[in-house]
Amino acid sequence: MTGTPTTYATMPTRTPMRSPDSYWLATGPAWARGGSALPERAGVCVLGAGVMGSTLAYWLTRAGLRPLVIERNPAPAMGSSGRNAGRLIQGGNAQHAVAVDRYGHAEALAIYRATLVNRDLVREVTEREGIAASRFPTAKLDLAVEEDEALELKRTAEALRADGIEATWLDLPGAREAFGTDLPDTVLGGLYRPDQDAVHSVAYVRGMAEAAARGGADFACGVTVASVEPYGTDGGWLVTTDAGTVIADQVVVALNAWTPRLLPELAPVITPVRGQLVQTAPVPFRIPQWGLDRGLMYGGQTPDGSLLIGGLRNTVPGRDEGIEVPEGSNTPDFAPDLAERLAEALPTLLPEAAGVPVVRAWSGVMAFTPDRCPLVGAWPGAEGLWVMAAFNGHGMPYAQVMPEQLAERIRGGRGSGIPAAFDPARFL
Ligand SMILES: Cc1cc2nc3c(=O)[nH]c(=O)nc-3n(C[C@H](O)[C@H](O)[C@H](O)COP(=O)(O)OP(=O)(O)OC[C@H]3O[C@@H](n4cnc5c(N)ncnc54)[C@H](O)[C@@H]3O)c2cc1C
Numbered sequence: 266m267t268g269t270p271t272t273y274a275t276m277p278t279r280t281p282m283r284s285p286d287s288y289w290l291a292t293g294p295a296w297a298r299g300g301s302a303l304p305e306r307a308g309v310c311v312l313g314a315g316v317m318g319s320t321l322a323y324w325l326t327r328a329g330l331r332p333l334v335i336e337r338n339p340a341p342a343m344g345s346s347g348r349n350a351g352r353l354i355q356g357g358n359a360q361h362a363v364a365v366d367r368y369g370h371a372e373a374l375a376i377y378r379a380t381l382v383n384r385d386l387v388r389e390v391t392e393r394e395g396i397a398a399s400r401f402p403t404a405k406l407d408l409a410v411e412e413d414e415a416l417e418l419k420r421t422a423e424a425l426r427a428d429g430i431e432a433t434w435l436d437l438p439g440a441r442e443a444f445g446t447d448l449p450d451t452v453l454g455g456l457y458r459p460d461q462d463a464v465h466s467v468a469y470v471r472g473m474a475e476a477a478a479r480g481g482a483d484f485a486c487g488v489t490v491a492s493v494e495p496y497g498t499d500g501g502w503l504v505t506t507d508a509g510t511v512i513a514d515q516v517v518v519a520l521n522a523w524t525p526r527l528l529p530e531l532a533p534v535i536t537p538v539r540g541q542l543v544q545t546a547p548v549p550f551r552i553p554q555w556g557l558d559r560g561l562m563y564g565g566q567t568p569d570g571s572l573l574i575g576g577l578r579n580t581v582p583g584r585d586e587g588i589e590v591p592e593g594s595n596t597p598d599f600a601p602d603l604a605e606r607l608a609e610a611l612p613t614l615l616p617e618a619a620g621v622p623v624v625r626a627w628s629g630v631m632a633f634t635p636d637r638c639p640l641v642g643a644w645p646g647a648e649g650l651w652v653m654a655a656f657n658g659h660g661m662p663y664a665q666v667m668p669e670q671l672a673e674r675i676r677g678g679r680g681s682g683i684p685a686a687f688d689p690a691r692f693l
Pocket residue numbers: 312313314315316317318335336337338341342343344345346347348349350351352353354488489490491519520521522523539540541542575628629630631653654655656657658659660661662
């Protein structure tokens with residue numbers, strides 16, 4: 266991993282460059298296990314060792330199974346799960362009031378409740394597995410600068426409270442207090458939700474993978490899957506890789522934006538979207554996780570006090586959606602001008618951050634669906650084939666509960682904590 270952080274001033278501003286390692290990859294624990302040789306047969310074969318695949322492997326081992334995880338990289342968490350902002354924001358992709366309008370109250374509440382179960386599982390599992398240090402407490406403050414967004418956030422505060430969930434609309438003075446540092450006068454206020462979590466993304470995911478391996482999961486890292494096809498006439502799947510083939514009773518495709526490479530039917534459904542983050546040097550104040558302009562700009566803070574700022578894709582419409590990820594790469598090409606815009610926008614929102622240097626910037630890929638809900642469940646009409654992908658830039662709030670519930674379905678249970686809105690069959 267890198268020693269000295271990349272200095273922002275030394276980054277080329279015009280030519281595309283590969284994103285440097287994220288803060289998490291640069292400061293996270295190494296993966297100490299060597300890659301397992303591929304067995305000829307496996308009960309359950311999980312494709313991808315991001316947060317979803319690694320955590321699914323963990324829950325399968327808790328049920329007494331010994332899954333095989335196949336990962337292209339030499340270690341877990343080198344895709345998007347090691348390149349995100351580490352924020353576990355409760356609730357779905359849309360604000361609760363918008364989700365109620367969109368999916369109806371029962372389904373919107375099922376989605377929100379799933380993320381509360383997720384919160385509890387993250388706390389319980391990190392304690393049990395000795396990775397409590399990878400998690401840290403925070404709050405969430407969604408800021409509004411436009412009247413219509415302020416109304417939406419006020420409506421959300423009311424809708425959440427009506428459902429028994431703590432949430433408050435704060436006018437600017439209250440928002441400033443909750444933010445812990447100054448905010449510009451253009452901010453009208455914000456929706457405040459306490460009791461949230463953030464994680465050191467790489468320490469957390471590798472901790473989950475390590476716990477799965479201790480429980481009996483095999484991690485075949487450095488192995489790329491080329492195809493998954495039905496095998497024989499008695500059920501089962503033939504997984505073909507660059508290191509040989511495996512016959513598996515059940516296969517779970519947890520490949521984020523790479524999923525359509527194995528399941529081409531999902532190419533019209535999953536849009537790869539570039540996300541970027543910049544990181545400052547540590548600041549002497551602590552702020553909650555925040556979002557602005559309906560999440561088009563967002564941020565958080567690392568345990569050492571560095572600020573993370575992401576978003577602003579909307580400033581060049583259409584450029585980052587449908588982006589190519591070069592073959593063999595973990596991320597789309599890095600866009601230095603986007604990093605520059607994020608760095609410039611920072612002191613506009615956080616006046617006290619003026620002059621704080623940006624020390625690192627990186628990119629990653631997200632997988633978006635037309636309805637902004639992920640794909641979690643059985644592949645219709647194909648017994649033993651499952652998908653868990655396309656978390657629309659918002660995977661962490663589901664990254665325990667969906668794997669835990671999918672593991673239950675794989676074992677023949679109901680897995681009723683997976684909202685109906687996530688069923689892959691809706692597109693197939
Ligand atoms: C800049 C950025 C910021 C983000 N911030 C947040 C945030 O703060 N909070 C949040 O909830 N979400 C955030 N996200 C989204 C979050 O990172 C994802 O939802 C989550 O990581 C998805 O996990 P995953 O396991 O599905 O994907 P990944 O971590 O990408 O895992 C997929 C794995 O599949 C492997 N793979 C791909 N193809 C093959 C193959 N053919 N054979 C074998 N292995 C293969 C990859 O190497 C990878 O390890 C952010 C994303 C980005 C890019």
